[in-house]
Amino acid sequence: MASKLLYQLLCLIALFHLCISAPLALNQLQSVPDLEKSMYTVIDGFPCVRLLNIDGEIGCGNPGRDKVVAPVVRFKNADQLLQKSTVLLSLDEVESFFLRLSNDSNLLRNIGGVLVGSGSNIESKLKGFSPAEKFPQAEFSPYQSTKHQWNPNGLDILRNAYNFPVFLLSENSTVTLLESATKNEARKNAYTKDFAEFNLVMQTTKSGTHDSESCLKEGTCLPLGGYSVLSAFPALNSSTKKQPKPIILAVASMDSSSLFRDKNFGADSSISGLIALLAAIDALSHVNGSQDFGKQLVFVFFTGESWGYLGSRRFLLELDQQSDDFEGLNSTLIDTVLEIGSVGKAFNNGVQSFFTHSTGVSAATNRTLDAFQLAEESLNDIKILKASATNPGIPPSSLMTFLRKNPQTSGIILEDFDSSFTNKYYHSHLDDHSNVDSSAIVAAASLVARTLYILASGETTPSLSTIKGISVNSSLVEELESCLLKCDPGLSCGLIKQYISTTGACPSHYVGVMAEEPSSSPDLVYVSDISRFLWNFLAEKTSMPSENVASECTSNCTKKGALCIKSEIKGKGVCVVSSTRYVPAYSTRLKYEAEVGWKVLPLNSSDPLMLNDPIWTESFWATIGLRVYTVQDATYDRLVLLAGLAVTLLTYVATVATKGFIIKALKRD
Known part of the structure; x- marks a missing residue:
């Protein structure tokens, strides 16, 4: 009997020790945030978000109003998904995944979310990755042959709608999620699994507004757009009584697109051309006698070109309407358009080779081609070639907008390709600084600067020695690359800090949204860092x-x-x-009214600037987040509950029995 009492006493001591040791183990958790950090791992990533147009939706988002929670599995193990799952993809699996998704309803039904991994080891093995179409924005083509594959690596997934969240992971987060997926595979029949929680709830989904017209009316989205920048060299003088000069219009794009909104460098897609034109303008700013030019140089950097050529279409509309932004300019004065496109990969057996894509045969086009030829002769190891006559027309570009407005427009695009893009990462998050070569951009800038000078000189062709005196600053090109194509230093670089205060360091060339009433003198809070930098830079370089x-x-x-x-x-x-100005860039079918907000205008099918306008908008959202944590199986939880109830019941029975035993023992004593 005494041994039984001793045993029960030892049990009570052990229970008491457990009760006091548990709080000691929790002493490291000082607050609720500490507890959350111990339970949840916040994942760094870049979301694919919900965009809308006049016909419906594209992009990604949670299917309803709530967060999505699903276990992590690798795509290679996703043959038989029996429940909603988070599928982890490597980059080389993206194409096969989306192809299978379009043909496998069972897989589609069980997709909770998608995580796309990053890693230089995979990226180096890729033959190409472009989520855009094989003929990007073919609906704006001025010609009928839209089957041509300008972008042979195009997967055509950028304009699709996905009713589940998709994130691009950072390299560190890829390692974390790979560990979670591997753990889940190892403990297939275990009671715990690692789950991903997606907070990517779009306001348009919550409110049921599934196209641009309805979401603008309900205030659940904003139009895509921003501010293009225009400048003239030398500065325009609207008060002069002299006959206005013919205009040489040099243009480049300042935006790009990607499946992942904020991972968007667009190095060769568009920004190589932007950098080349900026360097060319800098070179021309050091030339004497610009006031005596026979023709007027006008530079325009369009934004929104990746989304229905927002910038160039709005530019031509405002030019026709002769708004305040265009004082001293007239569309009838445009002699030729010179566009600088993708120029960052111009290499062919050690020679920088560029291609000129022209709109057709005209006197102005021939003069531009002759100017390029003369500029080529003044440079070493640079070759200019005419694009193949078998091409259906010009490649996807802002010049398409000009041709749709006026088929007689004379223009040339300078590119680093002939019949198809050399850029295998077109409109992809992989189109970063490593995808371009600064020497190719310097060569393009030299060609453009000298060609523009020859064209602007008018009837008198300058001497070869004068042309050779126009020199591009290669250090400026390298600095612009570091500022606009890298996160370090990115927008914190010394060059940009000379002009503006930036909102962040890592550049993204996504167009953004129009958050206020469009204006030629906008509140700078609503103007992007890139647009503000260009405005200041151009105003200084083109000033007299x-x-x-x-x-x-x-x-x-x-x-x-x-x-x-x-x-x-x-x-x-x-x-x-200086004649530098901001030019609003947004859909030609939208109008802002002070008391109403954004209003969709009726389609005028006879206006080529309105035709095919998709009216792109972006949904609002509250917060975007992604985290991972371990979850116990519900069956196990129920077993634990039952076991707890059983222990409680047995404890109660044991207590009653022990109490009775002790009372009897005391009575005997």
């Missing part, structure tokens, strides 16, 4: 030193035609005389 006012300013200058640049840095800047 002899006319500049050596005075400080905070926002405006008193002299007519003067602009206040670099005022963001220390709250004060300097005044320069």
